[in-house]
Amino acid sequence: MALKLPDTGAEVLADGRRMVPSAARNAGPILEVLMGLGLQGRLLEIASGSGLHAAEMAGKLALDWQPTDVDPANLPSIRAWSTHAGGEIRAPILLDATAPDWSVQLGPWDAILLVNLLHLIPAPAAETLLAEVALALAPGGTFCLYGPFLRDGQPTSPGDAAFDASLRSQDPTIGYKDLAWVTGQLGDHGLSVRLVDMPANNLMLLAHRPAVVV
Ligand SMILES: C[S@@+](CC[C@H](N)C(=O)[O-])C[C@H]1O[C@@H](n2cnc3c(N)ncnc32)[C@H](O)[C@@H]1O
Structure with missing residues (x-):
């Protein structure tokens, strides 16, 4: 169901x-x-959607940018944004980031970006996604996760409460994830997490994989 x-x-x-x-x-x-992180190398963007973010960011960051999405209907727009940006983005590929083992085929990546997906998928799917991201990161790599989160189980504004409730009324298995749950998942996979406050009560989670495992 859409x-x-x-x-x-x-x-x-x-x-x-x-x-x-x-x-x-x-x-x-x-x-x-992202500019402040000094990222270099290959970036995997999960759930690219329209492709606007790839076009706006890839060139300015000088990253080898791989857009992806689960929905084939999004690929033409991603290609069109890439053309508009001068073709500096790789051709988009289909990726269901909640599928087990995708990291085996696709990794490793110096950086992975995910914007506004976790609240739209069930918790077990988010758990698989976060595990696969951790596996797909190269040593020293960073996962940049942007979106809205619950804090101590609570939405941060009336607008967030209404959006979360509307998602849950359509599908009780989805909705905003609690920040502590997400950071806990990332920590369990050996990533250290830093938080950056973003506009409109959103957060950027920066989850870093150590360069050397001791
Ligand atoms: C709210 S949109 C965000 C798009 C883009 N990141 C942005 O911020 O503009 C959510 C996107 O997640 C994609 N998506 C949904 N389920 C997915 C999955 N299991 N794996 C990868 N992408 C998925 C949808 O096709 C859609 O493009």
């Missing part, structure tokens, strides 16, 4: 790029955090 999400105001431009206002709004703050 989730009914709040109207994003998305529109498709003549060249096939899907313009998503929320993605355009958070691209700048997310880029600013």
Whole structure:
């Protein structure tokens, strides 16, 4: 069943790029955090959606950027954004990030970016996703996870409470994940986590895999 999400105001431009206002709004703050990390090498973007983030960020970060999404219908827009950006992004590939063992085929990555997916999938699927991300990270690699989270089991604003409730009313297995649960999962996989406050009560979790296992 397709989730009914709040109207994003998305529109498709003549060249096939899907313009998503929320993605355009958070691209700048997310880029600013990523710029501060000194990332180098290969980045895997999970759930690229429209492809706008890849186009806005890949060139400025000088990263070898691999966009992916589970939905084949998103690939044309990702390709169109890539063309618009001068073709500096790899061709998008299909990836269900909640499938077991994808890291065996796809890793290792110096960085992995995931924006706004965890609240849309059930907890067991999120658990598999986080485990696979940890396996797919190269030593010294960083997982950048952006989105809304519960804090001590509570939403952080009336708007977040309403969105979380609307998700759960459509599917009781999905909804915002608790921050402590997510950081706990990442810690269990050997990643150390740092939090960055982002606009609109969102967070960026920066989960680092140690360069050398002692
Ligand atoms: C809310 S959109 C976010 C898109 C993009 N990251 C952004 O911020 O604009 C969620 C995206 O997750 C993708 N998605 C849903 N389930 C997924 C899964 N199991 N594996 C990978 N991507 C998935 C959807 O196709 C959609 O593109």
